Amino acid sequence: MLKLDPEAFATEPALPLFREEHDAYREAARDFVAGVITGNVEAWEVDREYPRELFRTVGAAGHFGAQFDPRWGGAGPDLVASAVFTEELARCGSAGLVADLRAHAGFACRYLDRYGTDEQKQRYLAPSIAGELVGGVGVVEVDDAGTVDGLALRAVRDGDDWVLDGADALVLNGSWADYLIVPAASDTSTPDPEVLLFILDTTASGVERHRDLRGGWRTAHTAALSCTAVRVSDENRLGRPGDEVAAITEQLVWERLVLALGAVVAAEVSLEQAIAYTRERQAFGRPVASFQVWQHRFADLGTEVELARSLTYHALRLYVAEEEGEDVLPGELDRATAMAKLYTDRVAQRTADECVQAHGGAGYLTEYPAQRYWRDTRLGVPGGGSDDTLREIVARSYGL
Structure with a gap:
């Protein structure tokens, strides 16, 4: 008979999460997103493009700086405020745009803030928080044993430089970023090469980029990167030697949490749209929303959305607690973020699918956002590690 460690299911006491200033900031962030972004989304989605100047606009309004030190132009560090902006930004309805801004502030800037030298922060982080530079990141995966997969670049030392x-x-953000945080292997001929992190200037000789065109996240500037004998100064190596895998792993935990926050909002908005449309849509002489079958569907979906939000907020509480030096059980944060990412993705996809169904044939028309949420929620699944990797993290936390 399988025996589970009781501590594997223990949780820390609930911590206060949102304070009064966070509620005020949420209002300001929601007004900003509604006034600057949301009204333009339909046109930007059709064009598969939005103005790069948006980074400066968001930076000037202070929204990139919530989790960063004022020394570099930030307003924090306040991870909860950063989470609030992540949620409110996700309401704009353009997952590709959200992915770009998230890759810039939540991933590239975060790498610099946590692992960069003061010189690197002055050169890259400060102007990035202001929106004057745009950052991007290369994507890799780390399994539950700490093995890094997806190292596509090879780095060879040559004097004071590295050749990539x-x-x-x-x-992420690859097609128009000014710099990229990229991992590389020191020797791809060995089964366990050393992992390195670099700040790659995209104007360097030998760098080529080609933007992807996707079925979903159509405004995203994700790209394929090619490096041919690209010279990178050792001064642009990121993090202390030997800490690179830990840095990537820690970043993935935050990435899962951020993606889960966005997925909950996508599910919530899909549900709101479905309810609103079925109140207007008529079938057999009455609103579709008046049929019990749809009322029960909405009740089930609403329950799942709230469960997803609670699970994600629990993970956020643990993350904040650990950052502030509180005692968190070993493995608890990894398990909570993996669970949140797994569950919220499923809920977002299911809710978006039901939203399309609630619209009937109109659900596939581009004049309604239902089809866009349906396309976009599917693409959120691979981020932060595959579902099977996340399940392995959860299973290992139970001692399996």
Whole structure:
């Protein structure tokens, strides 16, 4: 008979999460997103493009700086405020745009803030928080044993420089970023090469980028990256030697949490749209929303959305507690973020699918956002590690 460690299911006491200032910031962020972004989304989605100047606009309004030190132009560090902006930004309805801004502030800037030298922060982080530079990141995966997969670049030391060669098929913000945080292997001929992190200037000789065109996240500037004998100064190596895998792993935990926050909002908005449309849509002489079958569907979906939100907020509480030096059980944060990512993705997809169904044939028309949420929620699944990797993290936390 399987025996589980009781501590594997223990949780820390609930911590206060949102304070009064967070509620005020949420209002300001929601007004900003509604006034600057949301009204333009339909046109931007059709064009598969939005103005790069948006980074400066968001930076000037202070929304990139919530989790960063004022020394570099931030307003924090306040991870909860950063989570609030993540949620409110997700309401705009353009998952590709959200992915770009998230890759810039939540991933590239975060790498610099946590692992960069003061010189690197002055050169890259400060102007990025202001929106004057745009950052991007190469995508890799780390399994539950700490093995890094997806290292597409090879780095060879040459004097005071490193020479990068290879091609990476998936770089967030890759097509227009000023710099990229990219992982590389020191020796790809060995089964366990040393992992390195670099700040790659995209104007360097030998760098080529090609933007992906996707079925979902149509405004995203994800790109394929090719490096041919690209020279990178050792000064642009990121993090202390030997800490790179830990840095990537820690970043993935935050990435899962951020993606889960966005997935909950996508599910919530899909449900709101479905309810609103079925109140207007008529069938057999009455509103579709008046049929018990749809009322029960909405009740079930609403319950799942709230469960997803609670699970995600629990993970956020643990993350904040650990950042603030509180005692968190070993493995608890990894398990909570993996669970949140797994569950919220499923809920977002299911809710978006039901939203399309609630619209009937109109659900596939581009004049309604239902089809866009249906396309976009599917693409959120691979981020932060595959579902099977996340399940392994949860299973290992139970001692399996």
